[in-house]
Amino acid sequence: MATxxxxxxxxxxxxxxxxxxxLEVSRLRRLSMLLGIGLxxxxxxxxxxxxxxxxxxxxxxxxxxxxxxxxxxxxxxDGVKESGEQCDGSDLAGASCTSQGYTxxxxxxxxxxTFNTSACTSGGGGGGGGGGxxxxxxxxITISGYAYPSLEVxxxxxxxxxxxxxxxxxxxxxxxxxxxxxxxxxxxxYSEDRLGIRSALFSFPVIVTSGAKARVSGIFIPxxxxxxxxxxxxxxxxxxxxxxxxxxxxxxxxxxxxNIILQTNANDDGVYLQAYxxxxxxxxxxxVQARAVxxxxxxxxxxxxxxxxxxxxxxxxxxxxxxxxDLNDDGRVNIVDFSIAAYWYKRLSPPASVDLNxxxxxxIVDFSIxxxxxxx
Amino acid sequence: xxxxxxxxxIITLFSPLKLWAAxxxxxxxxxQIQVGDVVVVNLFVNxxxxxxxxxxxxxxxxxxxxxxxxxxxxxxxxxWVSKPLVNNEPTHFFSGIIPGGYQGTEGLIITASFEVMHSxxxxxxxxxxxxLKNDGLGTGTVSLxxxxxxxxxxxxxxxxxxxxxxxxxxxxxxxxxxxRSVDLFNNQWFVVFSTQDKNSGIDHYEVCxxxxxxxxxxxxxxxxxQKLNKDIIIKAVDKKGNERVAIIVASNISNNYQKxxxxxxxxxxxxxxxxxxxxxxxxxL
Numbered sequence: 001m002a003t004x005x006x007x008x009x010x011x012x013x014x015x016x017x018x019x020x021x022x023l024e025v026s027r028l029r030r031l032s033m034l035l036g037i038g039l040x041x042x043x044x045x046x047x048x049x050x051x052x053x054x055x056x057x058x059x060x061x062x063x064x065x066x067x068x069x070x071x072x073x074x075x076x077x078d079g080v081k082e083s084g085e086q087c088d089g090s091d092l093a094g095a096s097c098t099s100q101g102y103t104x105x106x107x108x109x110x111x112x113x114t115f116n117t118s119a120c121t122s123g124g125g126g127g128g129g130g131g132g133x134x135x136x137x138x139x140x141i142t143i144s145g146y147a148y149p150s151l152e153v154x155x156x157x158x159x160x161x162x163x164x165x166x167x168x169x170x171x172x173x174x175x176x177x178x179x180x181x182x183x184x185x186x187x188x189x190y191s192e193d194r195l196g197i198r199s200a201l202f203s204f205p206v207i208v209t210s211g212a213k214a215r216v217s218g219i220f221i222p223x224x225x226x227x228x229x230x231x232x233x234x235x236x237x238x239x240x241x242x243x244x245x246x247x248x249x250x251x252x253x254x255x256x257x258x259n260i261i262l263q264t265n266a267n268d269d270g271v272y273l274q275a276y277x278x279x280x281x282x283x284x285x286x287x288v289q290a291r292a293v294x295x296x297x298x299x300x301x302x303x304x305x306x307x308x309x310x311x312x313x314x315x316x317x318x319x320x321x322x323x324x325x326d327l328n329d330d331g332r333v334n335i336v337d338f339s340i341a342a343y344w345y346k347r348l349s350p351p352a353s354v355d356l357n358x359x360x361x362x363x364i365v366d367f368s369i370x371x372x373x374x375x376x
Numbered sequence: 377x378x379x380x381x382x383x384x385x386i387i388t389l390f391s392p393l394k395l396w397a398a399x400x401x402x403x404x405x406x407x408q409i410q411v412g413d414v415v416v417v418n419l420f421v422n423x424x425x426x427x428x429x430x431x432x433x434x435x436x437x438x439x440x441x442x443x444x445x446x447x448x449x450x451x452x453x454x455x456w457v458s459k460p461l462v463n464n465e466p467t468h469f470f471s472g473i474i475p476g477g478y479q480g481t482e483g484l485i486i487t488a489s490f491e492v493m494h495s496x497x498x499x500x501x502x503x504x505x506x507x508l509k510n511d512g513l514g515t516g517t518v519s520l521x522x523x524x525x526x527x528x529x530x531x532x533x534x535x536x537x538x539x540x541x542x543x544x545x546x547x548x549x550x551x552x553x554x555x556r557s558v559d560l561f562n563n564q565w566f567v568v569f570s571t572q573d574k575n576s577g578i579d580h581y582e583v584c585x586x587x588x589x590x591x592x593x594x595x596x597x598x599x600x601x602q603k604l605n606k607d608i609i610i611k612a613v614d615k616k617g618n619e620r621v622a623i624i625v626a627s628n629i630s631n632n633y634q635k636x637x638x639x640x641x642x643x644x645x646x647x648x649x650x651x652x653x654x655x656x657x658x659x660x661l
Binding site for chain 2: 157330
């Protein structure tokens with residue numbers, strides 16, 4: 001609601017400015033002023049402008065609130081622990097230092113209605129030694145590794161977007177996510193190159209313990225991979241290209257009767273290109289994958305790309321990372337698409353867009369394809 | 377148990393390559409059980425080096441066991457197409473996915489609690505198992521489930537109950553999303569939501585829409601208020617009653633339309649003002 005009133009103040013101010021515009025100014029100057037005010041008003045009011053609207057998305061008939069309700073549905077400071085609060089005043093909801101993973105001490109409630117564990121203790125006590133070590137725990141995870149320079153890396157927590165960070169020019173990235181509960185998680189990271197081609201998801205299970213930050217280093221995001229032709233005339237050249245960490249060596253495997261392995265180097269921007277003459281390939285569909293090597297560290301495979309060797313060439317549009325399981329065409333594969341597919345699970349006559357392997361039914365195979373293309 | 381080993385031996389004998397791509401197995405807190413016990417059985421997957429992303433099967437139990445509870449707190453399965461239902465039946469179908477895939481030896485799928493009802497041999501198994509590779513094609517693997525078997529004995533003393541889980545941690549934060557699609561609910565607005573609780577597991581969700589009563593719901597949920605002019609509140613409640621609440625604020629949507637309308641009005645005022653000025657200026661000349 002604060003947003004609305006802020007809007008109204010701007011509108012009133014704008015109208016006020018218009019009314020105050022002096023009548024005796026020259027026609028040109030007046031026109032310029034009016035247009036300027038109009039432009040300013042437009043920039044102020046239009047959705048997605050620099051105007052500080054709430055963190056809110058309207059895109060392709062999807063909107064999502066990123067607001068955590070705990071700040072709205074409960075009143076912090078009323079002394080009663082409510083939904084969304086860990087505690088409120090002296091109401092700790094039965095929690096104690098020990099329930100928070102400490103060995104002792106006094107748990108209190110912070111002004112923001114979260115547990116204050118600064119007076120909790122852990123460890124210590126051994127061999128007649130006194131006291132414990134007071135720590136301020138942050139339950140979470142720190143990740144670091146290599147990706148595509150100056151581009152974004154998305155971290156998924158249990159398949160949902162948890163954070164997005166920007167990679168340095170040298171291809172290194174690191175990020176932290178705190179405020180997690182103790183437990184086991186599946187984290188995944190992916191990136192997207194400048195052509196809009198997404199990497200394969202790189203996933204890793206992590207057990208997060210209370211009061212500690214798990215550290216996962218050495219993540220090496222697989223390269224993106226594209227081809228310039230979806231069909232290539234036997235004997236013509238097809239180009240394989242993509243992005244990886246700068247100065248990596250890229251191994252490209254063309255799956256044929258005998259697998260063909262090509263090798264190239266990524267430049268300082270992480271971009272690589274490898275031309276390949278298809279004269280030795282049979283006239284059929286082939287798959288190709290890429291892996292990058294840097295300082296002895298090897299990525300997992302890129303996404304699989306297919307092309308056909310035949311009697312003519314068909315150019316592959318770029319970007320051609322068709323997100324197969326994006327059922328609602330919002331550019332993402334996430335819980336919305338999952339929900340649509342789940343509705344059609346084992347039902348008769350599913351829509352063609354939901355039947356990902358075109359076998360006339362929606363079953364676990366379609367969900368596996370969706371999971372592979374997941375973006376969160 | 378013996379027959380399983382014989383089958384395994386025969387298959388091993390005639391199999392020249394890697395035997396199983398994935399293996400499901402159970403682990404229990406009880407080595408001996410008696411009538412009245414509540415036995416907790418964890419179902420794990422060993423992907424045997426493969427990258428897997430979908431698992432489907434039917435959890436079956438012998439007639440002398442009764443499924444009392446299924447928890448997915450800490451499960452590697454992020455989204456359930458079908459979560460095993462707790463009922464008196466001996467079969468419980470499940471199907472779920474692991475976006476991004478899983479490669480490991482100890483991926484927890486579910487934790488199931490059974491009450492021992494009668495004497496005899498108790499067993500839990502998985503039938504019609506499908507484990508699919510994370511290869512973009514949904515390639516199936518030759519997978520195996522190793523059953524859990526235990527003989528019900530007598531004279532173990534007081535029946536065991538399930539350890540009380542201390543859980544005062546809210547379910548994980550989550551972001552519900554409102555959407556619509558021609559492929560679902562005739563293009564009407566629906567809301568989707570999902571989160572996890574790492575301790576006791578999610579018990580249920582509730583959706584509260586404007587003037588309508590809150591109701592227990594599952595995702596996707598067809599919205600009653602298709603005008604979207606009221607806040608939508610989604611509660612994720614874990615098995616210990618801890619609630620995580622998320623709100624989709626309706627005013628955000630109306631605000632955006634309101635902004636466009638106001639922009640048009642302002643522009644009309646400006647243009648109108650300019651026209652009047654022009655007329656006034658021309659008359660003066």
